[in-house]
Amino acid sequence: MDGISGSSAFPPIGDYGFLSDCEVTALVAPSGNIEWLCLPRLDAPSVFGAVLDRGAGGFRLGPADIRVPAARRYIPGTMVLETSWGTATGWIIVRDVLLMGPWHHEDELSHTHRRAPTDYDAEHVLLRTVRCVSGEVQVTLECEPVFDYGRQAATWSYTDRGYHQGVARAEEVGLELKLTTDMRLGFEAGKAMARTLLKEGETRYAALSWTEHEPPHDFREAYERLVWTAHHWQHWLARGDFPDHPWRSFLERSALTLKGLTFAPTGALVAAATTSLPETPGGQRNWDYRFSWIRDSTFALWGLYTLGFDWEADDFFWFIADVAERDKDLQIMYGVDGERDLHEETLDHLHGYEGAKPVRIGNGAYNHRQNDVWGAILDSFYIHIKSRDGLDERIWPIIKRLVEAAITHWREPDRGIWEVRGEPKHFTSSKVMCWVATDRGARLARLREEPELADRWQKVADEIHADVCTRGVSADGIFRQHYDTDALDASLLLIPLVRFLPPDDARVKATVLAIADHLTVDDLVLRYITDETDDGMTGQEGSFTICSFWLVSALVEIGELDRARRLCEKLLSFASPLGLYAEEINPVNGRHLGNFPQAFTHLALINAIIHIIRAEQQQLAVPSITSNGGPGRV
Incomplete structure (x- = not known):
């Protein structure tokens, strides 16, 4: 199979979006599926590995009945990926980002960083937000981690936050994934799922976290942390010395x-x-x-x-x-x-x-x-x-x-x-x-x-x-x-x-x-x-x-x-x-x-x-x- 004819189940390599918080990286397919994420650092075993095997885990957020987006871009000067979807009934915009935040390693510096710390640090949170900009759109979330390069299926359970937060675990894997959202989650085998009808002006979010650092607990906080991260990248880029040239x-x-x-x-x-x-x-x-x-x-x-x-x-x-x-x-x-x-x-x-x-x-x-x-x-x-x-x-x-x-x-x-x-x-x-x-x-x-x-x-x-x-x-x-x-x-x-x-x-x-x-x-x-x-x-x-x-x-x-x-x-x-x-x-x-x-x-x-x-x-x-x-x- 060469994948050129369009019959491949795998997206073209060049169509993936790239996310990073300078500790882990992720690849996002045009379908809205996150198909590569290794935790707790970028060379660790994958939890989402669909880029190498369609059964090795993924995390999709997007419209229920459309897989091909209308447009994709990075918010200028950032590592925040924005995907726009047009359906027969409306339009939504999904934003994906690995969050950055203020420095938070005061008690564990000797165990984490060997280089001089800056004022910012990885938040250890993968954030996905969705906004309906016109009409109405049925949105689905499917989060199916498979630990250890697709060898260990996850088991989900609720936390004290009920339907809005689940934890994924696997035997003999010393890593827990916490999915926090303002959508109602249900679990089917190793998959956490949600579906909701978004109408114009409405928003939702989902945050996947893997350390003790807290994810956002409502959309307002999620949006503020996304904006903080976007500004961080723009401020970082502004430090550079780029020629005024078409390239x-x-x-x-x-x-x-x-x-x-x-x-x-x-x-x-x-x-x-x-x-x-x-x-x-x-x-x-x-x-x-x-x-x-x-x-x-x-x-x-x-x-x-x-x-x-x-x-x-x-x-x-x-x-x-x-x-x-x-x-x-x-x-x-x-x-x-x-x-x-x-x-x-x-x-x-x-x-x-x-x-x-x-x-x-x-x-x-x-x-x-x-x-x-x-x-x-x-x-x-x-x-x-x-x-x-x-x-x-x-x-x-x-x-x-x-x-x-x-x-x-x-x-x-x-x-x-x-x-x-x-x-x-x-x-x-x-x-x-x-x-x-x-x-x-x-x-x-x-x-x-x-x-x-x-x-x-x-x-x-x-x-x-x-x-x-x-x-x-x-x-x-x-x-x-x-x-x-x-x-x-x-x-x-x-x-x-x-x-x-x-x-x-x-x-x-x-x-x-x-x-x-x-x-x-x-x-x-x-x-x-x-x-x-x-x-x-x-x-x-x-x-x-x-x-x-x-x-x-x-x-x-x-x-x-x-x-x-x-x-x-x-x-x-x-x-x-x-x-x-x-x-x-x-x-x-x-x-x-x-x-x-x-x-x-x-x-x-x-x-x-x-x-x-x-x-x-x-x-x-x-x-x-x-x-x-x-x-x-x-």
């Missing part, structure tokens, strides 16, 4: 999405909100992305600093510093609280999104050797330190250890940036990132006025540079995927972005244009040709959207601004109806594939748009946006 809205939605993919207690930025949404319809390229990749750090810090979100950038930086200080052998990825063991297993009882199996939790790539990790973290340290007055004494021992690790291992094969599960190779991009590690280390050593160390590290950087330019370039003068092939790889687009070579170097131009012409389908970039790469998997995959945005940035770098602008416009046209991106896009039909929403895609979008805006400003001789350094520094 500003894409930058703002990307910033909100990245904030939503941040785990506030530690500052970790997860790759995506979901697990096992397939890269290939019905295929087996299904991975758990609810973890934090060190590789994302360079683009994350650059994007956040560039848009003026220094607090969030600093929090992510210190999360990285925490794990780098603790672990002598740095992993490529960690859990949101710094967990090392991300053991991968399959959930064979789940059907999978449109039948794509296996469904995986955990990610076996955590113990892969990827030699690009040192370059990514050293570049992020360099970006952070450049934005400060000096180099923190806590950081310098970490930097020295990481640079020495890159020096020790740069000659060894690895699994590359794409975590291939075939045999390790001498991937060119991994060597380039080892150069980044030693180059940035040398710069930081000079900043600390340690010339002997700087000279030694610079000598190794020059050696790596020469090795890549000798063994990583084909006879045609094009950088290749690894030393034993002439195959192309989209990771080579990073060569000009990390300043390995200047953008006017003939090899750089040839590589960027070769990827643009030969590693694309309808202009969208593939990671690599699967038939030419031993990635340990079967089947094809769609274009990787991050790579397409990298191509935009690289085209700007080599002076192909018009081509870059056309590609960027095409990519922006593929945004989901709510401005979100999954990991991949099918170039033929524009369908989003892979986990959703994808942080790395939104980070690359920011980089690409800022590249184009700066280039346009330079053409017009207008002062450019202030740069904080980072990939593709202008």
Whole structure:
């Protein structure tokens, strides 16, 4: 089943709405069904998992006889999702939000947050409100949690609030869900249900809560807390520094999405909100992305600093510093609280999104050797330190250890940036990132006025540079995927972005244009040709959207601004109806594939748009946006 014909029971991945309170995330289908929610934090087992199996739990609020809404949007500048429904008899508007509120952890700070607390915090409440704006509409509520990834059905019981509050429990699950509403609840098996006829001007609400923090107990309180949350997001966004440009809205939605993919207690930025949404319809390229990749750090810090979100950038930086200080052998990825063991297993009882199996939790790539990790973290340290007055004494021992690790291992094969599960190779991009590690280390050593160390590290950087330019370039003068092939790889687009070579170097131009012409389908970039790469998997995959945005940035770098602008416009046209991106896009039909929403895609979008805006400003001789350094520094 490919789901393209419209016969699929699963909504298209790109049609989901995304909610977050920076501790948990949720996906809302166009039907009004919440089909993904993991509790009590975003990488925990799901309680609503219908996105992976139609029987794994969901929570629908909407009209009784209509499934397709008239319109959906975010309230501008917020993470509050608004869905409008028109029926034969009237119109209603449903609003969904994970509530934020004033800080409330005074007695438990040491157990919840490692980053500096702010004035706000997650309320641990999923709130849904409905208002009838004209006529009358029969509204139904169906809340059916299934705990532990669809393995434990819920049992409902009333509280002392009678028909207006129920509690869902399951044996051997240490989590209770409380559903509070001004509708009358009834229970059928594992489902809490309500139905009511709303007439013009009437309202209802339903609040799902999972901790001791109180939900709203009437619509007035629910509305006030929704407004507080909406204002919180608008005030947060107002802190940013966004250019006055037609593409500003894409930058703002990307910033909100990245904030939503941040785990506030530690500052970790997860790759995506979901697990096992397939890269290939019905295929087996299904991975758990609810973890934090060190590789994302360079683009994350650059994007956040560039848009003026220094607090969030600093929090992510210190999360990285925490794990780098603790672990002598740095992993490529960690859990949101710094967990090392991300053991991968399959959930064979789940059907999978449109039948794509296996469904995986955990990610076996955590113990892969990827030699690009040192370059990514050293570049992020360099970006952070450049934005400060000096180099923190806590950081310098970490930097020295990481640079020495890159020096020790740069000659060894690895699994590359794409975590291939075939045999390790001498991937060119991994060597380039080892150069980044030693180059940035040398710069930081000079900043600390340690010339002997700087000279030694610079000598190794020059050696790596020469090795890549000798063994990583084909006879045609094009950088290749690894030393034993002439195959192309989209990771080579990073060569000009990390300043390995200047953008006017003939090899750089040839590589960027070769990827643009030969590693694309309808202009969208593939990671690599699967038939030419031993990635340990079967089947094809769609274009990787991050790579397409990298191509935009690289085209700007080599002076192909018009081509870059056309590609960027095409990519922006593929945004989901709510401005979100999954990991991949099918170039033929524009369908989003892979986990959703994808942080790395939104980070690359920011980089690409800022590249184009700066280039346009330079053409017009207008002062450019202030740069904080980072990939593709202008």
